[in-house]
Amino acid sequence: MNGLLFLIPVALFLGAVGLGAFIWALKSGQFDDPEGAARRILLDDE
Amino acid sequence: MSCCAAGTIVGESAPTPTPARPETGMRHSDFVVPGIHCAGCIRTIEQGLARVPGVVSARVNFSTRRVAVDHDAAVIDAEGVGAALVALGYEARGFDPAQAGDMGEDVRGRDLLRALAVAGFAAGNVMLLSVSVWSGADEATRALFHWISAMIALPALVFAGRPFFRSAVTALRHGRLNMDVPIALAVILAGAMSLHATITDRGDAYFDAAMSLLFFLLIGRVLDHMMRARARSAVTQLMSLWATDATVLEADGSSRRVKVQDLVPGMAVRVAAGERVPADGRVASGQSEIDAQLVTGESTPGAVAAGDVVHAGTVNLLAPLVLTVTAVGNDTFLAEVIRLMEAAESGRARFVRIADRAARIYAPAVHLIALLAFAGWMFTTGGDWHAALTVAVATLIITCPCALGLAVPAVHVVASGILFRSGILLKDGTALERLAEADRVAFDKTGTLTRGQPVVTWMSAAGDEELSAIAGLARQSRHPLAVAVAKLLDERDVVAAPVEHVSELPGRGLEGWWRGRCVRLGKPGFAGEEVDIPAAGSALVFAVDGQVAVRFALEDRVRPDAAEAVGRLAALEPVILSGDRAEAVGATAQRIGVAHWQSGLSPADKVAAISGASAGGHRVLMVGDGINDAPALAAAHVSMAPASASDVGRTAADLVFLGERLDAVPFALDVARRARRLVLQNFALAIGYNIVAVPLAVMGEASPLVAAIAMSTSSILVTFNALRLRWMMRRGAGADEAADDGVTAVPPHARLAA
Secondary structure, eight states, X not given: OHHHHHHHHHHHHHHHHXXXXXXXXXXXXXXXXXXXXXXXXXXXXX | OOTTSOOOOXXXXXXXOOOOOTTTTEEEEEEEOTTOOSHHXXXXXXXXHHTSTTEEEEEEETXXXXXXXXXXXXXXXXXXXXXXXXXXXXXXXXXXXXXXTHHHHHHXXXXXXXXXXXXHHHHHHHHHHHHHHHTTOOHHHHXXXXXXXXXXXXXXXXXXXXXHHHHHHHHHHTTOOOTHHHHHHHHHHHHHHHHHHHHHTOSOOOHHHHHHHHHHHHHHHHHHHHHHHHHHHHHHHHHTTXXXXXXXXXXXXXXXXEEGGGOOTTOEEEEOTTOBOOSEEEEEEOOEEEEOHHHHOOOSOEEEXXXXXXXXXXXXXXXXXXXXXXXXXXXXXXXXXXXXXXXXXXXXXXXXXXXXXXXXXXXXXXXXXXXXXXXXXXXXXXSOHHHXXXXXXXXXXXXXXXXXXXXXXXXXXXXXXXXXXXXXXXXXXXXXXXXXXXXXEEEOIIIIIEEEEEEXXXXXOOOHHXXXXXXXXXXXXXXXXXXXXXXXXXXXXXXXXXXXXXXXXXXXXXXXXXXXXXXXEEOHHHHSOOOOOOTTSEEEEEEETTEEEEEEEEEEEEOTTHHHHHHHTGGGOOEEEOSSOHHHHHHHHHHHTOOEEEOSOOHHHHHHHHHHHXXXXXXXXXXXXXXXXXXXXXXXXXEEEETTSOHHHHHHOSEEEOSSOTTHHHHHHHHHHHHHHHHHHHHHHHHHHHHHHHXXXXXXXXXXXXXXXXXXXXXXXXXXXXXXXXXXXXXXOOHXXXXXXXXXXXXXXXXXXX
16 A cells, blocks of 8 residues: 555656657657658757 | 759858847748759759848748748848849749738648547557556545546546537537537546546446557547548649749830739730740731640640630640730639639539538447437336446447557558659548549540650661751750650760851741751751651651751650550540540550540530430549649549649649559559548457447446457557558569459559659
């Protein structure tokens, strides 16, 4: 029972971190141009 | 387009970095640049624009082929940025995202993704807690887990369910039932029932089922949205290729660029050699030849002189012409074609997507079953509304079209991805479904079955010196026949000899001086003798001082794989509908083995031919490229056009294919048919699942565990079945299946990235 009190918040927190990361990525436009990102890898300057 | 050439620097002054000054007219402009196709293009454009004074930042979006530029309006305006893009070697067109209705859609896509993320997070965590409940968590733990689930699920249901609630409310307000009504009802009722169960600590909680229902349905929505966005970006890409400017000559001799829609009858317009005629008009001065291929389908250019009428969309080949505009807007030939197109298009609007057809039957059925289950339980339990409502909610959740919602979008996204990679752009979401239904096919000739450019098919023996003189002459002309000869000589590495005082005589040929002798390259009657002209081609003669030295035979070659591609469509009884001369059409038909052909057709005749077949109960696939084909493309059940097609042709067509090879047509048909088969299989899977699960739910045996397992497995099954399309196309066609359809799958060699 003690384990539960500790583990459930941890699980929820990790899930929320993932969700937050995804929403941040979405907001900062990282899903706007997936094809371009694949090709920009080939550019060595910048 | 000279893409991937080293970055050309625009602006003669040294590049000076302009600091961002938000207070002095910072502007944001968007451009559609269809020519972007490699990493080099991204660098050329971004670095090239960064050097332009006044440009603060430039960012290429490769997926949508767009460039977003922030610039200081005080230093450079949007048109200046556009001109800089053109100077970099890219066709560019400014566009207003708000006007294109584009920004709103992008926001919608993001909303859906955000809802999907929240639903995924909530579904995962609630499921985690539910697993412990199912595996026998005892009373206090069970209550705790229900409470935590409720706190995660309720806000998530409200947030992630919005797209469905909104759509359901709209449907109900119009007195209709759509798929979203039972979904919204199930989600709301399941949430309320489970909350009640949590508070009273009595009965099962369905938070996990409601949450994963939303999660799976949102995946379907996101896929469907991606598919539409892909189609829309293809449309904007193609639209941006329209020619929009014309050079107007003023009375005082000066000239200015004017947008085509601002032209007025009576204006004098100059059309440079190689330029497209912007409006219908009469030639005021100049002599040239006009290529009317895209307008009438005629393969040989015609000579024009002062007083002749030329149509918008034709290409001026040889020398500058000055036209007096005679008609604009509604009076032009083009407007006539567009009117025919709109009249023909109405039939297509009646097409209903498979998913919507299914929803029409499915939505009322779901409600009826749930209502009957509720009434039945009320009756048998003698008015235990709690038990009856639980069963009704379980029935709604179980019957909810998770698998149905995924069945179509998953297949279509996979199919359109396969087509896109093979250089076929899908412009309309329903085109795949319509393409699969085609049972007749009609082709245009010029530019569709043929390349629309003549090539040299035969040449008489010639000495090296003569060849270099011919190259010197031919390179100075834009006439398609001269270009074909020049190309042949280039391939043989002939070095062009200097030919002086070259003049071009419209309708006849080229004349010049080479080593003090008069040389001519042109029609047999002009350059020298009369020879037999091959039925479907043209002849060119090279003469020195009136003595024939070399002869050429040229022909508008059929596409290299035309016979093969058309042969693969034999089951659809191919027909050629052409506006060209009978001899030319007949020869092409014979070469590629098409038995039925019609020549000399006007745009209206083509529409009549298509509607004739439609009236006979057939669904016609029309493949064409010209302005004259556009009404037929719109009238047909489904249509395809090569990327080299006229603007109107590309707009009218549902699918546009890039590259030289015509096997894009049987390939697309094959993908569409396989996609339809998979969609139907998916429906069968979904219905089969319902046949098993619904009785369980109605009997009251659908515990949250059963609901969760049934829903997830059917959704995953349907998705994997959709992915099978990719695997099928990679492996090539199964010979047995292909024989049924009369088509086989050979991926076109035209690759987008080429």
